[in-house]
Amino acid sequence: QVQLQESGPGLVKPSQTLSLTCSVSSGSISSDDYYWSWIRQHPGKGLEWIGYIFYSGSTYYNPSLKSRVSISVDTSKNQFSLKLSSVTAADTAVYYCARDHTVTPSYFDCWGQGTLVTVSS
Amino acid sequence: DIQMTQSPSSLSASVGDRVTITCRASQSISNYLNWYQQKPEKAPKLLIYAASSLQSGVPSRFSGSGSGTDFTLTISSLQPEDFATYYCQQSYSALPLTFGGGTKVEIK
Numbered sequence: 001q002v003q004l005q006e007s008g009p010g011l012v013k014p015s016q017t018l019s020l021t022c023s024v025s026s027g028s029i030s031s032d033d034y035y036w037s038w039i040r041q042h043p044g045k046g047l048e049w050i051g052y053i054f055y056s057g058s059t060y061y062n063p064s065l066k067s068r069v070s071i072s073v074d075t076s077k078n079q080f081s082l083k084l085s086s087v088t089a090a091d092t093a094v095y096y097c098a099r100d101h102t103v104t105p106s107y108f109d110c111w112g113q114g115t116l117v118t119v120s121s
Numbered sequence: 122d123i124q125m126t127q128s129p130s131s132l133s134a135s136v137g138d139r140v141t142i143t144c145r146a147s148q149s150i151s152n153y154l155n156w157y158q159q160k161p162e163k164a165p166k167l168l169i170y171a172a173s174s175l176q177s178g179v180p181s182r183f184s185g186s187g188s189g190t191d192f193t194l195t196i197s198s199l200q201p202e203d204f205a206t207y208y209c210q211q212s213y214s215a216l217p218l219t220f221g222g223g224t225k226v227e228i229k
Contacts, residue, residue, distance in 0.1 A: 037218075047165065047208055049218040062217040063122075096164055105153040105171045106212040111164035 002027030004097050004112035012091075012119050018084040022097030022112055029078045030055045035100040037108065038071060038082045040093040048093075052100055053080055087119045123147055123211050127221035133229040140196040142224045144209035149189045153213035156185055156194045159223075160205045168207075169194065196226075204228055 008020035022036070029036060037052035051061035053071045061069050065084070073080040084091060095117055099110040124147035134140050144154065152172035157165035167176045169185035172192060182197045196203055209221040 046222050047210070047220040049220070052215075060215050064217070098164075100212075104212070105151075105155070107155040107167055107170035108157070108165070108210070109167045109170075109176065111166075114164050 002099065002110050004099065004110060006095060006097050006112045006115040008115060008117070010116060010118060012087055012117060013121050014088055014119055015086055018082070018087050018091060018095075018117055018119075020082045020095055020097075020115065020117070022080050022082075024078045024080075024099075029073065029080065030075045033102055035060075035102060035106070036071075036073065036080045037098045037100050039096045039098055039108070039111075041096070041114070042090075042093045050082065050084075050095075054102075089119050091117070092119045093117060122217060123150060123214050123219055125209055125211055125219050125221035127207075127209055127224050129224060130222065131225040131227060133227050134199050135229045136199055136201055138199045138229075140199050140203075140226060142194045142207055142226075144187075144192045144194070144221050146190045146192075146211055146213075150211045150213035152188050153211055154185075154187065154192045155210045155212060156183075157208045157210065158203075158205045159208065165208060199226070 003025045005023045012018045035052040038050040053059045068085045070083040094114040096114045097112040098108040126145045154172045156169040159165040173185045184195045186193050206223045206225045
């Protein structure tokens with residue numbers, strides 16, 4: 001059973017860059033069957049998809065965040081990463097990594113436990 | 122963006138009740154609709170994909186239906202472990218993928 005685990009700083013200062021990594025275990029990130037996504041949830045709010053990456057490096061981003069987001073993949077480490085630049089308090093959220101199927105209709109069938117990132121000076 | 126609207130936003134129900142949650146898309150999304158359950162401080166869990174397909178390991182009291190713009194998640198007999206927040210999500214358009222606002226199911 002594949003497992004995903006987020007890691008990274010829990011506190012980021014305003015205007016800085018948020019950086020998180022998702023480690024994939026018990027399964028290969030280099031699969032034609034999956035995209036690898038980042039999703040966030042503001043405190044007490046709903047879910048917002050940030051973007052995803054294919055193991056080849058192809059990416060899709062939420063247009064609302066596209067100017068500040070970068071997702072990359074390291075197949076040798078079986079990891080993918082999120083960078084969100086110029087953060088403000090509005091970026092305070094729980095950040096999840098998740099696996100999305102490439103088959104259509106696609107769906108998120110495996111999620112990390114989530115990591116809270118607080119933006120504060 | 123495809124907007125997903127869930128109703129109600131919250132409901133109170135008793136163990137054994139039949140519960141229905143609806144999700145409406147702002148445009149037709151065929152059957153590209155998924156349902157998730159989220160408990161406090163936990164990641165969402167996939168229940169239903171492609172509108173009506175039950176994810177492996179999910180109890181059969183959960184079912185999904187619908188196509189086009191209107192979808193339903195039904196819990197046939199509510200169990201204590203089902204008290205949670207439920208989200209729908211469309212995968213018809215990845216620009217961007219979007220979720221409904223959630224329905225919180227509480228104990229009456």
